[in-house]
Amino acid sequence: MNFIHLGRLVDRIYALSNRDFCPWANRYVYWLKEPVGWFALALVASLLVGAFLSPLGWSVAAGLATVIVLGLSFPWLATRCVRCKLRPVDFELRERQDTFLSFSVTNYLPLPITGLRIEGYFSQMGDAEDDRQAQADGVLGLVPAFSRATYRLPLCPEYRGHYPTVPPKIACSFPFGIWTARIGVEDVVPVLVRPLYIPLQSDVERVGSKWSDHGPGNRPCKHGEFQGVRDFRDGDSLKSIHWAQSARNERLVVCERGGPQQETINVQLSTARSLGTARCARENLAWRVRLAASVSELLSARHIPFRLWIDDQPICLPPGPHASRRARDLLSDVPLDSSPEKLQATSHVEPSMPTIRIHAWDENGRPHREQTICFELITPGRGFRSTDCSGRGESGRVHNGGLIDLDQDIASQLEQLLMEADLANFAA
Structure with missing residues (x-):
């Protein structure tokens, strides 16, 4: 019992530590979720140290400012100076079927781009209880300077649906990963993912084989099993006349046949x-x-x-x-x-x-x-x-x-x- 109470206590402490007590203040502190926010906070602290305590703070502030400028400028340039096309190799596929995305990139920068990734094409949303960011669908190691290249990104969609559900984006956080720049892909071709099909080998015998044979029971038709005889009616085929019965009854008698039907x-x-x-x-x-x-x-x-x-x-x-x-x-x-x-x-x-x-x-x-x-x-x-x-x-x-x-x-x-x-x- 002590272990049970201890587990409940740990769960309560964990829930309490993850509770948002001041949701109204989130918009003022969300910038701290990005590492660049902490770098900016450290830069302000270094400037205060250099101004009031020691000149060493200016050196630290200069280093932090350099990291912030490079960490913000290069991802912004990398995402704005490329043109991308994203289209699937197969426009219709099934769940868990291996496929590829054809990703064409044109780099207009005189510098190679590293760490370019694609987000939001086949990425699934997290649990309703777990607000997580969508993972990248593919990452490019290096895009050469002044180049136009096409890459094949292997993918395996997990669930059915029409993709992309949201406009996909290209993102980059190189070189320091303190900030991620994102921009939408201009040319995107959708794909349809159908439900997974489980092959069944069931040898179930069902009667009927024609699409017109719907409804319960057998119905009269020109083919099928012999069911009896009846008087001739306008429209009956001459091939269905039973000549022996017609001669015996002195009137035209035809063979009645019936075919099995299917029920929806x-x-x-x-x-x-x-x-x-x-x-x-x-x-x-x-x-x-x-x-x-x-x-x-x-x-x-x-x-x-x-x-x-x-x-x-x-x-x-x-x-x-x-x-x-x-x-x-x-x-x-x-x-x-x-x-x-x-x-x-x-x-x-x-x-x-x-x-x-x-x-x-x-x-x-x-x-x-x-x-x-x-x-x-x-x-x-x-x-x-x-x-x-x-x-x-x-x-x-x-x-x-x-x-x-x-x-x-x-x-x-x-x-x-x-x-x-x-x-x-x-x-x-």
């Missing part, structure tokens, strides 16, 4: 915030989006029509193979973080058709572990059975699903859930 599947993605810190919540939402993208790719590869739901908003997708691309575009636009009003939100859309739900909260509003995702499959109107995340079902529909552990092999867990749910029950 709802893919519902919830962006409600999960447990943990802002960084853990962002990672959990990122994996939910990746699972939705993987399921969309699987359904599109199996020629299964589906409709995407983001929270409670249905989004119509074009038929055919363009549905997967449209789904990828929509999932790329999902914000990196959940909005505050969705912290405890959960989809209450009552499924009227087969539904796949991907969320971080169960139906009772109880959160799961931050490293888990609830993957739920619902078939309406097929009796009563429940193996879902919350452990309880509702009459008239079947729940199949479970928790996906992000610390384990996600692809194998997802394939196992799909096979256990028997997606063939989703189609008539």
Whole structure:
């Protein structure tokens, strides 16, 4: 118990030491956050020492003034006397895909520039609880004088979205690092980062193969299995006439055939915030989006029509193979973080058709572990059975699903859930 109280005491002291007691005075002391502010303060002190105590203070003041002038002038010149172009090698890529930025620099100075860096293209914002500056996307060791060169900066975007989210800048703090000069890049080409795709090898058998065959049950068509005979109607093909039955009944009788059809599947993605810190919540939402993208790719590869739901908003997708691309575009636009009003939100859309739900909260509003995702499959109107995340079902529909552990092999867990749910029950 003593160790517990000691830990709490240390946490309180740490929180107290990092508390801002005078936020109104920040604008007057923010200049001290840069090292040049302390150099300026030391310069003033040296001037006072030289004026009232000892001539040695003048020598110290001259040295500090030289450092300040060089530390301010060279970064300012280095960023204002170059022209930069920043464009990606690939204009569309996926998360965690290695790529390059083509960075063209024209140096008009008669001096080489060292320590030039690019900030704000793929840099991610820190946690909401941790106000940190964005790290540099790339650093150039040396740009020769009077030169025009192109550099390839290796990058690997971590999250989906349209980049850059903010105008990128070039920065320089050489030679002393006491002040950083920044200026926006003039020529910037954006890039689209799509969600990570998890390849699935699930051999789920689904009936139907034509985009026009939508809806429950079989429907009459010119192909498919033999279902019976009926009287001839205008528009029927002469090839479908059953001549033996027509002769026996003394009227034209045709063969009725029917083809299996597919039923549209709802893919519902919830962006409600999960447990943990802002960084853990962002990672959990990122994996939910990746699972939705993987399921969309699987359904599109199996020629299964589906409709995407983001929270409670249905989004119509074009038929055919363009549905997967449209789904990828929509999932790329999902914000990196959940909005505050969705912290405890959960989809209450009552499924009227087969539904796949991907969320971080169960139906009772109880959160799961931050490293888990609830993957739920619902078939309406097929009796009563429940193996879902919350452990309880509702009459008239079947729940199949479970928790996906992000610390384990996600692809194998997802394939196992799909096979256990028997997606063939989703189609008539």
